[in-house]
Amino acid sequence: MVKAIDMSLVEHALQGFTIPPQPQVLRHIQQQLNAAEPDLNRIASLIALDIGIAGFTLKVVNSAYFGLRNKITSVEQACRYLGLNRVVMLVRSVLLRFTLEEGRQDEFSRKLWTNALHTATLAMTLAKQLNFDQQCQDDCYSLGLFRNAGMALISQQAPQYAAVLQQGLLQQQAVSSIEEQHFHTSHEVLGYLIAESWGLTQTLCNIIAYHHSPALLLETDNQAEHQRFAILKIAEFFSGESRQLFQVNLDPEWQLHQSRILDVLELEPLQLPELAELLHRQELRTIYSV
Known part of the structure; x- marks a missing residue:
């Protein structure tokens, strides 16, 4: 592990900046991941609430990276195929962009x-x-x-x-x-x-x-x-x-x-x-x- 971050440098770097908090939908998904028995259907439902996240999830799972013969057409199928941790990774990628862009x-x-x-x-x-x-x-x-x-x-x-x-x-x-x-x-x-x-x-x-x-x-x-x-x-x-x-x-x-x-x-x-x-x-x- 590299040396610990110098917190005085952090405080200096933060002057005038606000770190965007973890979005609510991601927090809800993370809560499901932390549960004793995560509910994949509930996670899929949360993703489906946001058309941007749902669309990006389907785009990724159907990309050449995975090389699927048949296209996946539902968020539920995509979640089952990708697995919980990778779903969270993809959700982060969408939310981070829109959280930081703020309409720019x-x-x-x-x-x-x-x-x-x-x-x-x-x-x-x-x-x-x-x-x-x-x-x-x-x-x-x-x-x-x-x-x-x-x-x-x-x-x-x-x-x-x-x-x-x-x-x-x-x-x-x-x-x-x-x-x-x-x-x-x-x-x-x-x-x-x-x-x-x-x-x-x-x-x-x-x-x-x-x-x-x-x-x-x-x-x-x-x-x-x-x-x-x-x-x-x-x-x-x-x-x-x-x-x-x-x-x-x-x-x-x-x-x-x-x-x-x-x-x-x-x-x-x-x-x-x-x-x-x-x-x-x-x-x-x-x-x-x-």
């Missing part, structure tokens, strides 16, 4: 959530291709989804956020340094607090808090953190995050740390195009297909 339709918000869902799906699929278990796959999805949630909070109050980040990245400055200099906060710390308040595990919260600090995170002896972090960073690289969000082709962080990241998974750089091809076969776009 600006270009950066659209890019941010498109990239979040894309990276989450890439990370989950990579974990599957690399033969990690279901829990790891689901964790990687959550990491892809939540890691940049703090950016949404900052950009809500600072419309110039994307332009400032673009300028700093072109000068090869670190993301956290740019944010601290101009906004006196960090999307990593804000993302950590959002993830914690929404009930993610401490392992996932730690990775989100340090996902731009590979040197710190990879110095620990927590293999689970290392593996999930490495998959996340490959997914970010494959998604072309800097290009998609800030129109910047440079990725100094990846160039500097890719060897250590790939070593965690016992991969070589020449294997990345092969992995990308496997993702393309599942209709997932990567920088190799652009």
